[in-house]
Amino acid sequence: MRVVFIGPPGAGKGTQAERLVETYTMAHLSTGDMLRAARDAKTEVGLKADRYMSAGQLVPDEIIVAIIAGRLGQPDCGQGYLLDGFPRTIAQAESLDAMLAEKDTPLHVVLELQVPEEELFERLAGRGRADDTPEVIRQRLVAYREQTAPLLKYYGGQELLRSIDGLGSIDEIFQRAKAVLDEFAD
Numbered sequence: 001m002r003v004v005f006i007g008p009p010g011a012g013k014g015t016q017a018e019r020l021v022e023t024y025t026m027a028h029l030s031t032g033d034m035l036r037a038a039r040d041a042k043t044e045v046g047l048k049a050d051r052y053m054s055a056g057q058l059v060p061d062e063i064i065v066a067i068i069a070g071r072l073g074q075p076d077c078g079q080g081y082l083l084d085g086f087p088r089t090i091a092q093a094e095s096l097d098a099m100l101a102e103k104d105t106p107l108h109v110v111l112e113l114q115v116p117e118e119e120l121f122e123r124l125a126g127r128g129r130a131d132d133t134p135e136v137i138r139q140r141l142v143a144y145r146e147q148t149a150p151l152l153k154y155y156g157g158q159e160l161l162r163s164i165d166g167l168g169s170i171d172e173i174f175q176r177a178k179a180v181l182d183e184f185a186d
């Protein structure tokens, strides 16, 4: 099963993604994790990406598209994957569509985790990651609203979008996600 998981920063996507990849046979492709690993390893790409990440901005599309193109070619992705944090812009979504069309492996579903913006700020401010200062949090919420939220319409137009309520207990939210993905699991 090939799934795109979309949600604003602080929505709890990472937590749900971990549980979903334990439940279904699919690789977990978190671009945030990949970029943090590259940054910590001090690779050229990682150091370049860090300048954007620490400001709450999206890293340039060409960097992230190259990373994902390489990752999708790896054998474990043949069983399906959960894309967590990608695509985040329309340009990234178009690049993904082109890659998937070439392999003849279309997406099954795009799952949106919905959380109101007031709630997100509270959650992010309480989390204490290095990129979680108030100004950086604000910037990341703006990036989501302006650059990523347009994907909802994009995938809605492709009839791939399914949205679930991201308020409630971790388990309640997981059950909502599972109810959607069960429709597509083989």
Ligand code: ADP
Pocket (backbone or CB within 6 Å): 008, 009, 010, 031, 032, 033, 035, 052, 053, 054, 056, 057, 058, 059, 060, 061, 064, 084, 085, 086, 087, 088, 092, 140
């Ligand atoms: P969040 O906690 O905001 O969901 P992630 O852990 O997914 O964040 O990503 C952390 C940072 O990595 C983002 O703020 C952004 O700078 C960068 N990043 C991750 N994925 C992408 C992407 N697809 N395009 C551009 N930048 C990305």
